[in-house]
Amino acid sequence: AGTHSFEKSAMSQGEQAQTRAMKSLAAVLLVAILLQLAGCSPPPDPVTCTDGTSNCTVTNTYGSFTDRTICHAANVVYPSTEQELVAAVAAAASAKRKMKVATKHSHSGPKLACPGGSEGTIISTTRLNRTVSIDAERQLITVESGMVLRDLIQAAAAAGLSLPHSPYWYGLTIGGLLATGAHGSGLWGKGGAVHEYVVGLRIVTPAPACDGFAMVRELGADHPDLDAAKVSLGVVGVVSQVTLALQPLFKRSVTFVERNESDFTAQVAEWGRLHEFADMIWQPQHNKVIYREDDRVDVSAPGNGVGGLFLFRSVPTALLVGGRAIEEQLQENGTDIARCAAEQEGATRQLPAFGFTNDGISFTGYPIVGYQHRIQASGSCIDGPEDALLSSCAWDPRIRGSFMYNSGFSVALSKAPAFIADMLNLRDLNPDAFCGALDGRVGLVLRYVKASSAYLGKHEDSIDVDILFYRSRTDGMPHAHADVVDEIEQMALGKYGGLPHWGKNRNFAFDGAIARYPKADKFLKVKSRYDPDGLFSSEWTDQVLGINGTPNIIENRCAIEGLCICSDDSHCAPEQGYFCRLGKVYKKARVCSSEEDY
Ligand SMILES: Cc1cc2nc3c(=O)[nH]c(=O)nc-3n(C[C@H](O)[C@H](O)[C@H](O)COP(=O)(O)OP(=O)(O)OC[C@H]3O[C@@H](n4cnc5c(N)ncnc54)[C@H](O)[C@@H]3O)c2cc1C
Structure with a gap:
């Protein structure tokens, strides 16, 4: 199973034209990336106001929350010291006004950055961006939260x-x-989630009038409330400073090993135990898995490698716009044959090693050895000097470039082999469907996260699955084989008790998810102590925390938009041949399937 059935001779003229266009675009894109553009327009501020710092809106880095709205607020404040932060919280608290932190780029897809209602205060942490102290001997760093x-x-x-x-x-x-429990990948030691390394927080919360309406709470490593404050969805107050436990500078040695899928189900539980920074990328349309063999090496090991993941580099905006136009055409009018051909072509032209280099410029061979801080994360598209939008991050909302959904959810490691087996079965039913269903440039990324004491963290060692896929700019417009990702997600969350990443996903993924957090009640108790009036809570956080309402929005085409799980054809796009059907492997799933596929 899994071999593509496309043959050039079987393509229509239109398909051949689409494929040719895709090929030339991929070639230009590659050249542009190789040339390492010097400039890059950094992303826009997610907060804009019509009247100085009043009458504001906040959005995310894509310019669109999951329900395609942007949020309104009465005003924004930009504290640059903890004192100013306390004053900002006190001002809002004394007026019983809702408030919420917005960050420099606002990356969460769901509406986490929105204050409740439309008359709240946005507290931007853009200017809280300094190092407070570094204690090299005790290996601690304290930084401001922005x-x-x-x-x-x-x-x-x-x-x-x-x-x-x-x-x-x-x-x-x-x-x-x-606040969203974000992570890298690892099962060793404390594991891949950053909150495991937090040993102290200073957090500003509302306070009674006699205490001036706001107070700073200092939570040390042993303070029980730290388990609420470190993964908090921003609902217990504003984190002012964070202290992290670091380690002596080290290097890493990275090799991406490509293998067939034959032992994928067994490896998923094992790989993370073999390598400290292990992850896996499943490319279902190519029947292969790319295993990241990634280990710590001594700082004296030779090598100055850089983890310049291609997705996070700046790209000429003309190419992004052109690429998107072709993608839209392929998604909305193309065939599986054309989509798989374009995907195959793109794969042959990708940067080697996903853009990792041995010296910051080129890839010359494995292993790539480099300092931890140059390997662990990248993002040069936010670094460049402003170039008037000649180039940008691929998802910059000011241009009509990439527009994607990003789903992320974890499945307990003990259940991961069965989950992988189910996904393989689903793929085998129609391998070509995966060309249109997922963003083929990467595939499904699987990362390891350890069980956490954080109340809203993972309660078991888990594998965290990340999927990027096409999102139409037209509300309610289905994308090719949307049922594939829908079924995978419903399977992970419903059959395997998975947990959605707080900062990713579409609405339906959060419905009822809080019931799967055994310590949610402890979290809610701290929340009511720290913010009894719920000033940091919003409609969205009340919905996902199970306090009030549901994140689902039931309306025509809601399942196409990921706002609901369909229970009626009208939740899909019957006029375009998408109907609410049972899942193909997970029969309890309800997905919008095209007539042609079913
Ligand atoms: C390109 C891209 C790559 C990503 N890569 C990864 C990845 O590798 N791993 C991963 O796990 N996730 C990843 N994510 C998801 C990301 O981790 C989350 O969306 C993350 O929360 C975003 O961080 P942010 O600083 O943009 O916060 P925002 O999205 O702006 O804020 C998130 C929440 O935190 C609250 N908040 C922020 N600061 C404070 C504060 N000081 N005090 C109290 N509350 C606060 C906000 O109010 C909001 O509720 C990625 C997202 C994108 C767009």
């Missing part, structure tokens, strides 16, 4: 220290990535 990961890992390295794990994209802030 600091982006790039600056944090560089500051640590400059002091001869490493943050052992982090997300792979360095544009996230430490406050935002902790």
Whole structure:
């Protein structure tokens, strides 16, 4: 199973034209990336106001939350010290006004950055971006919460220290990535999630009038409330400063090993035990798995490699727009044959080693050895000097470039082999469907996260699955084989008790998820103590925390938009031949399937 049935002779003229266009585009894109563009327009501020700092909106890095809305707020404040932060919280609390932190780039897909209602206060952490202290001897760093990961890992390295794990994209802030439980990959030691390395927080919460309406709470490593405050969805207050336990600076040695899928189900539980920074990329349309063999090596090991993941580099905007136009055509009017051909062609032209290089410029062979801070995360598309949108991050909302969904969910390691077996079965039923269903440039990324004491963290060692896939710019427009990702997600969450990543996913993934967190009640108790009036809570956080309402929005085509699981054909797109059907492997799934596939 899994071999593509496309033959050039079987393609229509239109398909051949689509494929040719895709080929030339992929070639130009590759050249552009190889040339390493000097500039890159950094992403726009997610907060904009019509009247100075009043009458504002907040969105995310894609310019579109999962329900395609943007949020309104009465005003924004930009504290640059903890004192100013306390004053900002006090001002909102004394007026009983809702408030919420927005970060420099606002990466979460769901509406986490929105204050409740439409008259709240946005507290931007953009100016809270300094290192407070570094204690090289005790291997501790304390930073302000708006600091982006790039600056944090560089500051640590400059002091001869490493943050052992982090997300792979360095544009996230430490406050935002902790609040959503963000992670890299690893099962050794404390594992791949950043919150495992937090040993102290200073958090500003509302307070009674007699205490001036706001207070700073200092939570040390042994403080029980730290388990609520480190993964908090931003609902217990504003984290002002974070102290992280670091390790002596080390290097890593990385090799991406490509193998067939024959032992994928067995390897999923094992690979993470074999290599400290192991992950896996499943490319279902190519029947292969790319195993990341990634281990710590001594700092004296030769090598100055860089983890410049191609997805996070700047790209000329003209190419992004052209590429998107072809993608839209393939998605909305193309055939499996054309989509698989385009995908295959793109794969042959990809940068080697996903863009990792041995010296910051080119890939010359494995292993790639480099300092932890240069390997663990990348994101050069936020670094460049402003170039008037000649180039940008691929998803920059100011251009009509890439527009994707990002689903992320974890499955307990003990259940991962069965989950993988189910996904393989689903793929085998129609391998070509996966060409259109997923973003073929990467595939499904599987990363390891360890069980955590954080109340909203993982309660078991888990594999975290990440899927990027096409999102139409037209509300309610189905994309090719949308039922594939829908079934995988419903299977992970429903059959295997998976947990959605707080900062990714579409609405339906969060429905009822809080019931699968055994310590959710402890979290809610801390929340009511720290913020009894729920000033940091919003409609969205109340829905996902099971306090009030549901994240589902039931309306025509809601399942196409990921706002619901379909229970009626009208939740799909019957006019375009998409009907609500049973899953093909997980029969309890309800997915929007095209008539042609069923
Ligand atoms: C390109 C890209 C790559 C990504 N890579 C990874 C990855 O490798 N691994 C991974 O796990 N995730 C990844 N993510 C998801 C990402 O981790 C989460 O979306 C993360 O929360 C975003 O961080 P942010 O700084 O943008 O925070 P935001 O999305 O702006 O904020 C998230 C939440 O945190 C709250 N918050 C922020 N700062 C504070 C504070 N100081 N005090 C209290 N609350 C606060 C906000 O109010 C909001 O509720 C990626 C996302 C993108 C777009």
